Amino acid sequence: MHGGRLVVVGASLAGLRAAETARKAGFGGAITLVGAEEHLPYDRPPLSKAFLDRGADSAGACVPTFRPVETLRDELGVELVLGNPALALHPARKAVQVFDREIRYDHAVIATGATARRLPATEGLRGVHTLRTLDDAVAVRAALDAGARTVVVGAGFIGSEVASGARKRGLEITVVEALPTPLVRAVGQAMGEVCASLHRRNGTDLRCGVSVTEIQGDGRVERVVLSDGSTVEADLVVVGVGTEPATGWLEGSGLTLDNGIVCDETLFTGVEGVYAAGDVVRWRNPAFGRQMRLEHWTSAAEQGAAAVRNALEPAAARPYSTVPYFWSDWYDSRIQFVGLPQADEVRVVEEHVPGRHRCVALYREGDRLTGALTIDGQSVIMKYRGLIMKNAGWDEALAFAEQRRAA
């Protein structure tokens, strides 16, 4: 294992895993972890789930910090440079610029993630939030604690989880989704409709096919005007309309940028010593033979580890291959998806029945199983992931589904 200096840019899950994995792999050189936020690395999935629950300790006891500072600094020997975003990458002199400091690297892993998209012309209007960072989550929780009438823009994961949290508190909530159903991009339209039923059954006012034309208020939000002409009174607006990969600081660096940092199968950027991981990377996933950018917990964690191994031992670099996986908890139901949502056919093999009965849908591309969605199907979802991993055919998947249904 070579020494030298490893610089990890981005101090969230992928970046943390890169730093930890380097040490686990025996890297004895210096490690610097650069983060834009002032906080120690923390876990994001809880921010739109348990963190929003009533009674969650606002003093910070439930802040989902991964490791105490002592572990990072003393046990892992990681230099923490937090509260400052990286401003530029200079491949010619192998350096990352952070504020007024240039940090030299021999190996670099870029894991700057993605930033939440905002609605235009809402800056300066209090009560309008995205939900991506810990600071966002603190603000949203405070508003929910105050009993805010809430409008969520976007019925994706973030928006839907906020709706679940608000309903759990008994608050009125309206979810506005421009597309015909929730989660169209994540699970396709047919199954998006099934997910929509979870909202309706739980008393959330879900309005699909309408967009926000204006958010009105004098200094702070008062109402949201929709494209169908209706208005909704609101004290809190949570915007969950997707993200942009955080690559602005890499313009002109020589890295290939195209909706993320474009990498090969080994997460190599093409610039010597520089690898990328997490939400910011668009790489060629050998499991499907195509390029993709994922925003899932599992791939971020795995890519952080894979990218740093490859960065430290480029001659032995191995491809990173994965069957994408995500989960989302809505009300009392758990939605889980494996694979890819773009499909020639989506077949429901177990119908959704309100209550605790699982729903299973399978996704076909050509004659291959490429995806599976379950609602409350914890006991079967990963078996489908296994089938997709081993390139199972459609017939085999249907036979398996039949056998599970009978069980």
Place this chain on the structure above:
Amino acid sequence: MEIIVDRARCTALGICESLAPEVFEVDDQGDLLLKSNTVPEGQQGEVEAAIAGCPTEALRLRG
């Protein structure tokens, strides 16, 4: 090596099952079943991947 599940942390997402299906399985009640309490012969890598892959850090090895 004994496999320890922190039941207070486990939320049965099942990632461990996808990485080491010979060791982990989630049942219909959403409980994680250990098919083996120790790391089976030849499964060290898979079990370590499952531990690293757990989003709630509910898994560890002892011994």
